[in-house]
Amino acid sequence: MYHKILFSILILYTSFSFAQREVWEDSTSWIKEKKYETLKLYVIGEKKPFTGYTKRFENNSIVKHLYKNGKSDGCWSTYYIDGKIKEKGYYNMQNDYEGEYKKYHPNGNIMIEGKYKNNKKDGAWFYFDENGKIVEGGHYFNDEKQGIWRFWNENGIMYYEEIFQNGELKSMIFYNNEDDTPLVPNIDK
Structure with a gap:
């Protein structure tokens, strides 16, 4: 019986000593x-x-x-x-910020998801509403928007695109929510 008690105390001590x-x-x-x-x-x-x-x-x-x-x-x-x-x-x-980053709404649903590299946004970034539906997404390179950024409405339908080059907005495309055809094709800035 003495050995069982001693063994139990030893197990408890070691488990607490390695806890963070x-x-x-x-x-x-x-x-x-x-x-x-x-x-x-x-x-x-x-x-x-x-x-x-x-x-x-x-x-x-x-x-x-x-x-x-x-x-x-x-x-x-x-x-x-x-x-x-x-x-x-x-x-x-x-x-510096490095790697995966996530931010959540107070209800627990994801709000923002992306990655950092050397304290700058880099790679795919996505933004979500309080219900967890995507509202915006695109890529960053060296903390600047790059390529195509897409925007979705509350029904999950893409309605708008922005095209960036080296962080500068080059063009915008608005879509018809019925059939995804451009309403105003390629408005250059």
Whole structure:
């Protein structure tokens, strides 16, 4: 019986010691390490760099950010006050946006979906209404709209296109909602 109790305590201890911690950012401090001249995050009063999630209030939201050994691990997320996810994305080592980005409506449906590269919008980006229906979509390159951007109405029917070159609007096409034929073909700017 003694061995079973000891074994149970040992299992509980190891499971808690590997769990990630969550602290409020106001209980942390950035310390410059002389050896590497880099800043690392520490919990005030502790000697080891922080590993886990920090939380802070920002613009009526709760922001969570993951750190490993005092350095940003890249993953961050923002929550509405009611606890529902608002945004999530990633940072690179320079603290620039990098990779997949998503933003959600308060009802939990997706609002925006896209990717960043070196802190700039890059690749396909899509925008959705509160019901989760697509309303706009296209591509970015180096934070500028590129190529064809399409727009849909509340019934999911495409009604409009914009054509961009190097971030500059070159032409627009409006469509007949009945049969997708252009109403006003290729209005050049």
